[in-house]
Amino acid sequence: VPRVLFNATSTHTQSPPPFDAVKDQYLLDNVVRYVGDEVAAVAADDDETAKGALEKIRVEYEVLPYVLTPEEAQEPEAPDLHQETEIKNIVGGVIRNGIGDIEVGFREAEVVVEETYRFPVQKQGQLETQAALAAFTEDGRYTVWCTTQTPHPTRKILSDIFGLPMSRLRVLNPPYVGGAFGVRIGLSAKAEPLALALCLLTGRPVKVMYDRKEDFTSSETRHGGTISVRLGLKRDGTFTALDVSARMNGGAYASWSADVNGAIGGRALSVYRVPNSRFAGYSVYTNTTLAGAARGFGAPQPTYSMEMTVDKAARALGMDPVEIRRKNIIRTGDAWPIPFPCLSTGLDQCLIQGAEAIGWGDRDGLREENEKGGRYRTGIGVGAGTHISSAFPFQTDYTGTQVTLTPDGTVQVVSGLMEMGTGIRTTLAQIAAEALGARFEDVWVKIGDTDSAYDIGGQASRSLYVGGMATRLAAEKVRDQVLMYAARKHEMDPDALSIRDSGIYEEDIFRLSLQEICQEADYDNVQFACLEHYKAPNALSWHAHFARVRVDTWLGTVEVEKLVAAHDMGRAINPQVVEGQIEGGAVMGLGYGLSEEVAYGPDGVQIQDSYHKYLMPTALDVGEIETILVEANEPSGPYGARGVGENSVAPVSPAVMSAVSHALGVTVTQLPLQPQRLLELLDTREE
């Protein structure tokens, strides 16, 4: 087993400072840093033999001092989890952001509200566990089939670990990856390097598949931790100062624990126009499962913290929660601490249309109803938020698409992206068809394979925004190649030509089909094809959720009767896909708010290590979800589109807890709001 330090999840060598990945893991180390840390791997011809061999391995563990929370890890007597940290147990340093002068801002403020929020460890819980199959294939390369979201970066990580040239290593997905949600950025836990190491050692194909418990305990989680928010306002509700600090539990290895604070700061400071803002955040090593990327990366925690604080400010000023938001949200052209401009935002429309759809006007009536007492209380709440559309400029972010017209006029698209259930294969085909003028059914898309131009993979809600633009540009160039050839060949005016429905038209007259022109070109030794590389910009998408909840004050349960998810993703290239993404994310958000939490016993053993113990919402737990698509048309995106894949996770819990607050008059500062915690809250209030 090679002894090379790596970062299994952050796509390392990839990120410019300060987000350069911290490399602190070995493949199989002799120091165990959390319960679940891999110490050995066994390969056998069948499961039974492997399990028998595993049982014969005796490991003698020397129990060293350990810490399970950031608080413990920062105590002077705490053990150093990794010697190389600059500040003891802080992963990669403190991330800072902000604009203006926070002191000035708070001096200008007439009202200041503040609060600290606590967040659970959430597990991505994808259906297919981490898996990889490595083999030396007849094409003279090592080939690794695996569940990664990022074939190219994963190849890079494997290349570094094993010293194999990237050109002799192929990483590809099976055609369908059974969910990912961030936990498969970079390696799929250690499935890929373990499979490849065993393959290299045995010279045979090796498949590694985590069982559910291994997947729970040994693959990354969403960061738990605390965020404190201090918000200064004028009496008219104008925000003057915002101070946000975050301390996250990074678990035993770095993963994305430095980067996540960049995201937390970005999400916290970019929804509202605040002339003076400041963010400082860091993650702390602890002896728990490493925290990494999870759908909505760095958004649920600050979004919840900000929105609860804005609600608190509205209450303090006696303002309507929607109105205080509409007054302060970022508009295009506003100064903000984000390293790319806001070119479009439909957030105001999300708030207006969402409020209308939830029946915001019923709020006062409901409050009166609730004040009468009784077992059930109903409330309506709101939560707004934002998310990125690419990894730029926090990581390198580029992609390439090759569009080729085959000699029968049908279209092959090869993209370095991958498909994990987001429908990107369909949407890329739509874009290629639209840009080229081909029929949708004539387009075939190949993805999920390093036999393609470099791409950083399915992450950062970027696939459509980045890969879609590369596909559009490549397809447009192919269209232009076709039209120039056709104009010359058939003596037509190139400016009068267009392609639609796989046919070439001169003005409105059909002249010949794509199939015919491609056959003619084939006779002429010409193929229409383009490989287009594309360096991504970035753009924020916008969203406001509204929840109507019914709280059972006896049982402590919260039923979300209706969730309105209003999203501005620039343009919905495929509305059905967009709605699917929004609904799926919203359900993850419901779990985050109400039920999902991974906790550790005093011995550091993960308690929730299976679907039976870790409670994700089932179909029966989900009420009505109404999606509203607002299309503000983003100038930097393909046909106006921005990202949408991760957006709907974060705004659910603030909308729901805003509604709970409305129903019960309590402020929820710790997630998830499981029944016992709700009952405790009610007890506290009643004391």
Place this chain on the structure above:
Amino acid sequence: VPRVLFNATSTHTQSPPPFDAVKDQYLLDNVVRYVGDEVAAVAADDDETAKGALEKIRVEYEVLPYVLTPEEAQEPEAPDLHQETEIKNIVGGVIRNGIGDIEVGFREAEVVVEETYRFPVQKQGQLETQAALAAFTEDGRYTVWCTTQTPHPTRKILSDIFGLPMSRLRVLNPPYVGGAFGVRIGLSAKAEPLALALCLLTGRPVKVMYDRKEDFTSSETRHGGTISVRLGLKRDGTFTALDVSARMNGGAYASWSADVNGAIGGRALSVYRVPNSRFAGYSVYTNTTLAGAARGFGAPQPTYSMEMTVDKAARALGMDPVEIRRKNIIRTGDAWPIPFPCLSTGLDQCLIQGAEAIGWGDRDGLREENEKGGRYRTGIGVGAGTHISSAFPFQTDYTGTQVTLTPDGTVQVVSGLMEMGTGIRTTLAQIAAEALGARFEDVWVKIGDTDSAYDIGGQASRSLYVGGMATRLAAEKVRDQVLMYAARKHEMDPDALSIRDSGIYEEDIFRLSLQEICQEADYDNVQFACLEHYKAPNALSWHAHFARVRVDTWLGTVEVEKLVAAHDMGRAINPQVVEGQIEGGAVMGLGYGLSEEVAYGPDGVQIQDSYHKYLMPTALDVGEIETILVEANEPSGPYGARGVGENSVAPVSPAVMSAVSHALGVTVTQLPLQPQRLLELLDTREE
């Protein structure tokens, strides 16, 4: 089973007139045109079940009139094998070529020699039989793994037969194809469409593999037939007129039977400078196994015919056979009936160096020795020839190569070509390394898969000449991208930069490695890559073989003690590969001259249907082969290279029979010269 006419071997829709493929085959027809014509296919879970099922099929055959030779097929009462022929049983018409005025040429001649030669049907005899596996794969396409030499054209043929869009059909080779020799241009017999048809009917993966007898009887052969040559000369040996006519046995289906006459005419008229030349040739349908492409396509027959005739002329004039050739061979700039210019030729050097190596000066001494009589006679002979380097302009001929630098500075090359044992994967890697400046071991080449730019495949000795140039051009563009980027990034003079051994040098100072610059580019969101399409020109390669034979006049056997194969392939990019090609082809040429023949019984049943009956040379049958590489440096080829893959088949039999003639004083007008035929010749001579 779809009822669509196709041409299983010629890559159809591909060829401009007059070589547009004749489509005259159905997948499983109810008319059987030769013994071996497929009538049914059975799929089963295992071989035994399939064979059992086959035995249960009872086919009732009605025996129709049939013809086995061109002579019979052209009789007035002969059956029409295909109704659609313009001239009865002539495949696709008569092919003509020539320059000048043949009547004038023969009037100017002082001596005229003529002869008619008969050629056997030769079988390619590749080690791996025809095979294909078709499956609907998880990527949403039909995928066909098969032994074809031409993945892209094969996809086109399958797309036509089954009405499947090319973008939903992938054709790829296994990494190693077990020999091909022309018999796998287009389909591998009918393995691909049978596998795909059964896959479509059953919805399951289906593998079809011909057994050896099926492979012999039902896949294409080299055309047998007759060629007549009439050559007019001045007394000083200057050629004034050349008239060549050919009649080939096409077998039951068109395949390449029209095109082969184009090749025969081209090879016959392009070795010597003859101001007045004429060629007419055609193929005739007969009820025998279809004739198609075989290594050296259209060359062995005319090369033998021409060279024997030139020898005869030399004898008539009392000239030295080498001298009469050197006097008349084509030089650059000469007029010829070939539709592209002769930019380079090293044929004169081949003749000079070959004569030297064989010991041409011993000839007179040997003749005197032979005239003394005795069981063994020794002779020395010569045969010259030429071959193409691409299919242009007889077929479309273009290709595309993608060269990509991965972020670790190693190189991926993707070409639409395939590897059938010619070493092209190695040679392309050499060219990419040379053009880019990368280390050879840093280059990985992917081929043999339609997931690539279009390419017409491994045929026409084109892979290096065409694909090598595309690779060179693409790699040079990638090199230029790297150097421009490096110059800007590191403030260096771009004109002073070069790449060698995967390092960037400014003048002679090493500055940084390809790996370093690629990592920097990755940080900057830049990938160096180029997809380059290339439309091929063509160029003739040149060769002269010299043989020294020892004839056993009692047993009738001919031992080729030494064969000197002098070849001008422009430039030997990889001399070991070139020598391997020359030696392999020479052995095929030995078989063609001395032992290999497929004959048909009076009932049309192929007699030689196995390796035991069809006698290919074994290692023990091959004497010394000395290869001489002459590098005339072809301006149109990559680094001066032309084609070499097929070149050495044709000149063997004239060199050997020229030597037999020298030894025995007989003229051999029919191949192969099996012992019985040699003894008959000796009897004839002695009468």
